[in-house]
Amino acid sequence: MRLFEGILIVVHIFWLFSLFRFDAKIKRIINVIALILLVVHLGFEGYRWQMGLTYILFILLTAFTIKPFNEEKVTLVSANNKRKVKKLLYIFFILIYMFSSLGLVTIMPVFQLPKPTGPFEVGMNSRHLIDDSRHDSKQKARELMIQIWYPAELENNSKDIQYESFPYEEWSGTLEFIFSVPRCLFEYLKYGQTNSIKDIAVSNKEDKYPVLLFSHGFGSTRMQSISQMEELASHGYIVVSVDHTNDAAYTKFPDGQEVMSQADAYSYSYNIEDEKDVKTRSKDMSYVLNQLTMLNGKDPQSLFTGKIDMDKIGIFGHSYGGSTAAQALLDDSRISAGINIDGPLHEPVASSGFEQPFMFILNEDYLYLSDEEIQYTNITPEEFQKYHDKITDLADFHYKEGIKGDTFMLTFIAGDHYTFTDFPYLSPLLSWNIDVNQFHQVMNGYILAFFDHYVKDKALDPLLRKEEKEDKFYYFKTNMKHH
Structure with a gap:
């Protein structure tokens, strides 16, 4: 709840009394x-529909104030107009307003993403890429939007820095896809605040910076984990998040073209052999790595020329993006x-x-669906159980021996599949049982320790040396094969 929203609601409650x-x-x-x-x-905060009751009430109460409210001439309940009943109804109305207004602005808040902990400011840049060598089902060249977060540097006289607003277009389009509700309901997200500065110069504190690629989940958006992108960039990484067009819920291109996923939000393929997507x-x-190589040679926007260390590349992803990260490691030796x-x-x-x-970072339930959730999918409970047993066995097998490099497994006991993203910041209803900031601090701490060693070639962090660690809401294990 924003400051003046809260004060305005309190004044209206007092006004009613x-x-x-x-x-x-x-x-x-x-x-x-x-x-x-x-x-x-x-003027300072901007309107949003969650405050609609307060706006309407202001008009009504202003009318009552201009034209004195004559209690004797108003019949609230019946001709008898019993005093006690009238008072109860009046109090009931005040309570409805109070809980409705406070409830709406509380469960759908205007939020600020947590501040990054690294030594760098964070810059952000968008790029539109066109791959003429590949075509979609309509025989158009494959178009991609990518978002780049990077270590930035402020000049000494930089006082009026404007951080970018939360990317409500991508998020509202994604939420429309997931929940099948009009995206205008989420327009208020534009008042949210990030910690990214658009197109600011790359920091000169280091000659060049390693690359981390990020792949979003099925039917999600490249903007799904901004807080994580900012945290990694603040520690000296160029982080590149890719919208997988048609698989992303919603993509908007610079010319205004909008591409919504044509899939059903619950049509994910529960089949490990289905590798096409x-x-x-x-x-x-x-392809993005190829483009980054070109940007590093000569960037038309003069931001990244000579600043990208193409010899140090890591990749990570959430959900189906995690599947993508694994596949890219198999396909591309540069990573x-x-x-x-x-x-x-x-x-x-x-x-x-x-x-x-x-590294596997998993929820203890690891993509498990209840029978109620399974009914929205295209498989039976028996088929899902077989699939779930298979992916669990595969994770265990590859952690122990299937993957030849050092392997790690961080498992969270608390939270759910979407706690790994920025979804919980949208509403306390999505984070009522967990401290999201602490959850993300733990997750990002292990991610940084992993990439610092295996991408930046720093000494192995003691955090990763412990063969087993257990905390109140997560546990960690290590399978070091080459140390």
């Missing part, structure tokens, strides 16, 4: 205060290490594995 308690002068003073607060709120995603990642965040392994990775170091 004043209708039958105070004289006309006090009511007019409250009206003026409410008007000033409303103007300040709209994950191979397409892996090719996206290799030296990878992380799978709560995703299954598909073929051919499921059978062959790969050589590079790998």
Whole structure:
């Protein structure tokens, strides 16, 4: 809840109580205060539909204040107009307003993403890429949007830095895809705040910076984990998140073209042999690496020329993006290490594995669905159980021996599949049983330790040396094969 939103709601509650308690002068003073607060709120914070009840109530109460409210002439319940019943109804109305208004702005808050902990400021840059060597089902060249977060540097006289607003277009399109509700309901997300500065210069504190590629989940967006991208960039990485067009829920291109996924939000293929889409995603990642090589040679925007260390590359992804990360390690030898965040392994990775170091970051339930959730999918409970047993066995097998490089497994007891992303920041209803900031601190701490060693070639962090570690909401184990 924003400051003036809260004050405005409190003033309206007091205003309601004043209708039958105070004289006309006090009511007019409250009206003026409410008007000033409303103007300040709209001017500095902006309107949003969650405050609709308060806006309507302001108009009604202003009308009652201008035209004195004559209690004797108003019939609230019946001709008898019993005093106690009237009072109860009046209090009931105030309570409905109070809980409705406070409830809406609380469960759908305007939020600020957590501040990154690294020594760098964070820059952000968008790129539109066109791969003429590949075509989609309509025989158009494959188009991709990528988002780049990178270590940035402020000049000494930089005081009025403007951080980018939360990318509500990508998020509202994604939420429309998932929940089948109009995206206008999520327009208020534009008031959210990131910690990224658009197109600011890359920091000169280091000559060049290693690359981390990120792949989003099925039917999600490249913007799904901004807080994580910012955290990694603040520690000296160029982080590149890719929208896998048509598989992403919603993609908007610079010319205004919008591409919504044509799949059903619950049509994910529960079949590890179904590798077609994950191979397409892996090719996206290799193509992006090719483009980064060109940007490093000469960037038309003069941001990244000579700043990208193409000899130090890692990859990670969430859900189906974790599957993509594993596939890209098998397909592209330029990538030296990878992380799978709560995703299954598909073929051919499921059978062959790969050589590079790998970390599994999983939820204890590991993609498990209840019978109620399974009814929205295209499989039976029996088929899902068979699939779930298979992906669990594969994760255990590849952790122990299938993957030839050092392997790690971080398992969270708390949270769920979406706690790994920025979803919990959208509403306390999505994070009521867990401290999201602490969850992300732990996850990002292990991710940084992993990439610092296997991509930046730093000494192995003691965090990764412990063969087994258990905490109140996660446990960690290590399978070091080359140390």
